[in-house]
Amino acid sequence: MINKTLLALGAAICALPAYAENAQITGTVESKCTIITEITGVYGNPTTNKLSTLPADGGVIPIVRYDVVSANHYKAKITTPIAFSSSPPLDDVVDWTGTSAVTEVSVAEMSAYETNKVIYNNVTEYTLTLAGTTWFKAESTALFGYDKSFPSGTYNAIVSAECIAL
């Protein structure tokens, strides 16, 4: 009698439908590399056909700061402008030159970034091998036509600073 009851109970359990639950997992990855514009650049206009960020030309060199928490995990990529983001209509070509350099470091060894930087086109790349803060400057010069005067108006250009995870 008992055996029959147990068998019936077992059969009843087996007959129940199967349940499943999906547990969600979320996570946030905070960037270990932050970029802050410390000084906004200004173009000076020393001659009618020239716009320059050099202080000697009456300009202000933009400075960006990279704060890196983890060493050897990021690359700084700084792109100097090759076109105005906004300007009066221009009827001639603009000859662009731009350079980027390490201006200040929080660790002396970061000075080697300048030696080891990679330049291509208007881009400069630095491998951030040390944790700490590095300041980069980006100089930019624009010459209009062949000794041609820039039309009056406001000129804007953008220096792109990126932190690329390796």
Next chain:
Amino acid sequence: MRRKLCLAPLVLLAYCSFSYSDLTFEQSANAAANGYNWVMTNILPDYTGLIVSGLVYQYTTVKDTADDMVVTVQNENLAGDGYIFRSVDDWSGLPGNSINKVIPIPAVLGSAFGNGSISWSGRGNVIDANVVYSYQYDLCFDPQADPTCPDYVKPIPELPVIVVSDPLQDEFIRAEMEKKAALEDEEEEAERLKKKKERKGKKRLEILLGSINSTLLSAQAQAQADLLLAMNAGIEVYYTSIPGGRYDETVSYADTQLPPNVNARRVSFAQQLLHEKMIKSQYSNLISQP
């Protein structure tokens, strides 16, 4: 229960006032502005309980990449041996550049900071150095520093010490007094000696006179005594006792009426008349003269 609930905010308020604190955060000027060695007493303000929480230093190295150069930024430790912080930057084999370094310091008293310096070894130079200290202080660290501070206790003014100079303790006065006392003693002694001398002289005189008188008296007395003895009546007187007792008043006057003295009145009246006559006679002489 309700009373306890009413007291709760008061207790909370008292707790809040106890934990009152007014910290001031500031930064120093560039410690390396006047050279690469600096004295901290010239950099940090003189507040009791001032705490240094960090510093930022910047400098630029001018060097060839191939050269070796080591730069050290440091502060001596006045509270012990060695340095409170020491940051070493090795620029060997690196191109010269500017460094901007933040040094967190875990709350060290400003009084523990000794002299600071930037020094370097190797080939190269350091320019444009800038060292700035971050510090904090509580103006009420010592509650007595400001009457507005909590826990300030009004100080009890110190009573001025009054120096009481006892004139009797003065050296000169004492000397003068001793001198006076000595003089008085001398005068007293002289007086005493003088009196003694006088007494002695008087005594001698008395003795001298006494001896003369006694000689004279004794001679007279002897003669008188001899005379009395011869009369046989002298010596017994000395042995006669005077009877004592009470001597009552035996004479008394009875009260009587005194009769008026007519003669006396007459004399008196006559004298008055005479007197007036004399007075008038003076005036009569004056009138009679031309």
